[in-house]
Amino acid sequence: MSAATVDAVEQPDILARNIxxxxxxxxxxxxxxxxxFFFxxxxxxxxxxxxxxxxxPHHHPSPSIAFGVAILVCVLGSAAIARSAALVAPEMWRATEWAALALALAAVGLQCAQFSSLGFGPTDAAYASVFVGWSGLFTVFLLGMCYWLATVIGDVTRASGxxxxxxAAVEGAGFVLLVLAGVEIAAFILLYVVK
Amino acid sequence: MSATPIAAQPPVWRRLIGFNMLTGLALGIGGWFLGAWIGGQMAVGHPYLQGTDQNDVGIYMGYLFAVIGWLVGLGFANYPIGRLLGRAPSLRHHETGSWTRYFRLCTDHKVVGIQYLFGVGIFFFIGGLNAMLMRTELLRPVEQAWPASQYLTLVSLHGTMMIMMTSAFILGPFGNYFVPIMIGARRMAFPRIEALTFWLVPAAGLILLSAIAFGGIATGWTGYAPLADEGRAGMDAYVMSFILIAISLTLVGLNLMATILTMRAPGMSWTRLPIFVWSVLATSILMALAAPVLVASMTMVLMDRAANTSFFVASVGGSQYLYENLFWFFGHPEVYILALPGFGIVLEILPVFARKPLWGYRLAVAGMLGVTLLSFMVWQHHLFVSGMNAGLRPFYMLTTELISIPTGFIFLNAIGTLWRARIRFTVPMLFALAFFFNFLIGGLSGIFLSDVPSDVTTHGSYFVMAHFHYTIVGGLVFAFFGAVYYWLPKMLGFELNETLGKIHFWLFFVFFNLTFFPLFAAGFLDMPRRVSTYAPHLQTLNIFVSASAYVIGLSMLIFIANLIWSLVFVRQPAAENPWVSRGLEWQVPTPVPIENFDRIPVITSGPYEYGVPNAPPVADFAPGALPAAGR
Known part of the structure; x- marks a missing residue:
């Protein structure tokens, strides 16, 4: 059965609503x-x-606040741009999604850079465990988000579908990234400010 | 329906090559060795990863690569890679074709439902065999067949396998198969995700079984820290399999919820939604929100074991109570992930065989949603004897006892529906009625466990064990078999033998009660769970229980014999609507067409208006003025 034949039964408004x-x-x-991790x-x-x-007592893990701020700014910027894409004209989607993807990838890169120069590791007691676990898994989720943004860019570029x-894909990706940005705000406050 | 050209089938040997289960197995095994090697190399030069007493990193990487290989071999990488490369592959995959579609990625929800039925059934059977082995060990009060550690592994494997598999026991086969049909849709919202949720299940089951090769599981199904941190490499299998199942459950919940919210046919208002679909919706909410917490908590165990973090290590700032809290924040909603679909099934079956409308439809919905909400507020009753703050106990005691109120609604629905009804005692109806008998005992014994003073005296004993078997086996498994006998004629197109079905039911029902009711007494007599030795004066009781358990095993063999006899030898085609049900799923032909409906139907009345004079038909299947799809 050809793809065109089987997909013909799918109504675009239902697909959009599903997304x-x-x-x-x-x-x-x-x-x-x-x-x-919050708990x-x-x-x-x-x-x-x-x-x-x-x-x-003499070794309190203390991650670089500069890295923390830089990651937070990148994630918030990425989310703001991705979310605002739903509000702008479709011709702008490609540029906005590229910008959101670039910022999200920058956040991933910054997190990797921070891990490579952290000064402490997962074995350095409870705070360090939560820091490494939360930040590391957040990066994994952010990478997944990058894949999603990349597929949205592909669809927008080729005008497929x-x-x-x-x-709906643009709007959905923006919403999920916005929630991830909320998670990152909580992470920043707890892991860098409150400690 | 759009024309669907049928291509000539290639020969069998060609169909075995390509993206299917065999390729998945081959790549999975190869992936295991590759991952284990990479993991071994990763640990070199990284003090955090080397500090573990066994090569946990290698084992986890082995499992990870095995799962990736398995999924790639099944064809799950084609779509995401195709998207990135700019292709626009079909949203749907291998929906037509021969029997081979059951052994590969297929996006037809009906195929996925049948895959679930047999896939989960196989692991359920293995879990049941473990139970038989445990009961054999308990024939004598001293160690006989297995040393204590191996007995504990048996207990853990049985518990974990059963919890993992029964989580998908109803939503997997029946949710996937029937929800789209019951709401008048042609498919699920995300068919590829639906297929993925199934194919993660065998991977999880096989990984869990591999624990036997890595020193077993010493923790029981709950995997409590710090024992989980200190356990042998078998714990890695436990952690990895639970992560996979939790991911699967999350995605099942997401998919079913999205399907119900967005794909209902025109006229399928919330008050016309079949009660089974309501139960699936409630369960999906729990799955989508509670299972991610399980993924997170298991990831913490994984990091404690592989990277020497200290989430649950008290000497380095962690706390085992953190694990208990996180685990039961998932674990108690999990109980309702098991129970709610059972409620839905029995309330779906009762009106059909009572020939009366479902009494208190809105009450049933309120009950299910009430259970869903409250189930997130009760988890600390599992920690009553853990040393938790005593001031918190009354709150959790109260919320736990409150949850019996919405649960009680379901019993009211049943009583109201059966009141003065002319009941047809078919096999599905027998199982549905037995559900209420068993679940009542399970529920009443649960009140003892929600109550702090009595919980303190019975915690960790066979009383608890008897209680949850009454709710899970007596509730969920009986509902499952009710659903099997009720819906299998539609799913497979063949009738099951009713006499064998009734023999299966009566043996199962009678000996289930003879097995588990005495265990309440064993609990009161201080027989502890998870231990293979017990006081000699309890031997007679245990021999009786073991003998009864063997008969349960026999009843399962009768069910399997019925299945083989009816499906392989007799092959009596089922009528399209053998129960004369008003359910939408019974109004479509058998076997169900690939698109379910020629045109999306318009729902014209509720599904339970049995005996209502001048009740309109449930749907208009040829709505000429309407588009071919939509709400």
Whole structure:
């Protein structure tokens, strides 16, 4: 059966609605995933078991705030641009999605750079564990988001599919990235400011 | 329906080459060795990764690459790579063709449903065999067949396998197969994701079984830290398999929820939605929100084991209570992930065989949504004896006891529906009625466990074990078999033998109760869970329980014999609507056409208006003025 034949039964407005609703559910699932790390931070910090929340007395892990700010700015910028893409004319989508992708990739690169010069590691007690776990997995999710943005760029560039489905893909990706940006704000406040 | 040209089928040997299960297995095995080697190399020169007492990094990388190989071999990489390369591949894949579509990526929701039915069924059977082995060990009060550690691995494998597989027991086969048909849609919202959710299940099952080769699992199904951190490499299999299942559950929830929200046929208002679909929607909410927390908590265990983080290591600032909280934040909604679809099935079956409308439809919906909401607020009752803050106990005791109110609604629905009904005691109806009997005992015993004073005395005993088997086996598994007997004629197109079905039911029902009811007494007599030795005076009780359990095993063999007899030898074609049901799924031909409906139907009345004078037909299947798809 040819692709054209079998896909002919799919109505674009239903596909678009699926993408919109699916992206919101996925964003909620993502939020609950990071809720576990949010809870872990607050719980372990409050318990301070063996007085080891921040590590050994003379070795308190302290990640670079400059890296933290740079990552936060990149993620927020990426999310703001991706989300605003839904508000601009379709001709602008390609440029906005490219900008969002570039900023998201920059955030991934900055996180990798920070890990390579962290000055502490996952074995340095509870805070370090939460930092490495939360930041590392956030980067994995951000990489997945980059793939999504890349496919949206591909669709927009080649004008594949119908306009309504492309619009839903742009809007859905922007929404999920916005929720990820919310997660990053929480991470920045807890991991860099509150500690 | 659009024309679908049928191409000539290539010969069998050609069909075995390409993206299918065999290729997936080959790439999965190759991926395991490649990943294990890469993991071994990664650990060199990285003190964090070398600090573990066994090559956990190599094992995890082996599993990761095995899963990637498995999925690539099945063809799951083609679509995402195609998208990046600028191709526009079909949203749908291998929906037509011969039997080989059952062994490869197929985006037809009906094929995925049948894949789930048999795939999950196989692992359920393995989990059941573990139970038989455990009961054999318990025939004597001292160690006999297996040392304590191996017995514990058996317990863990049984529990984990059953929890993992029963999570997808109803939504996998019946949710995927019937929800699109019941709401008047042609497919699921995300057919590829739907296929992915199934193919993760065998990967998870096989990885879990591989724990036997890596020293077993010492923690039971809950995987509590710090034992999980200290366990042998078998724990890596536990962690990896649970992560895969949780990802699968999240995606199942996402897909089903999106399907129900967006793809209902015109006229399928919320008050006309079949009650089974409501139960699937409620379960999907739990799956999409609770399962990600399980992925996160298992990832923390993975990092503790492989990278020496200290999430759950108290000496380095972590806390095992963190694990318990995170695990049960998933674990208690998980109980309702198991129970809610069972509610939906039995309430779907009752009106058909009582020939009366479902009593209190809105009450049933409220009950299910109430359970969904409350299930996120009760998890700490699992920690009553863990040393938690005593001031928190009353709140969780109250919320746990509150949840019995919406659950009670379901019983009211059943009583109201059966009241003065002329009941047809078919096999599905027998299973549905047994559900209420069993679940009542499970629910009442649950009240004892929600109550702090009685929980303190029974925690960790066979009382708890009897309670959750009454809810999960007595509830979910009985509902599952009810659904099998009810819907299999539509799914496979053949009738099952009713006499064998009734023998299966009665043996299962009677001996299920004879197996698990005495275990309440064993719990009160202080027989602890997960231990292969017990006080000698309990031997007679245990012999009785083991003998009853063997008969349950026999009843399952009768079911399998019925399946083989009916599907392979007799092959009596099923009528299109053998139960004279008003359900939309029974109004379509058998076998169900690939697009489900020629035209998207317009729903004209509710599905339960049995015996209602002048009730209109459930749907108009030839709505000429309407487009071919849409709401």
């Amino acid at each position: 919109r609703v699916g992206s919101r559910i996925w964003a909620a699932s993502q939020a609950f995933f990071f809720l576990a 872990a931070f607050l719980y372990l910090r409050a318990l301070n078991t063996s007085g080891m929340w921040r590590g050994w 119908t306009p309504v489905v492309r619009a």
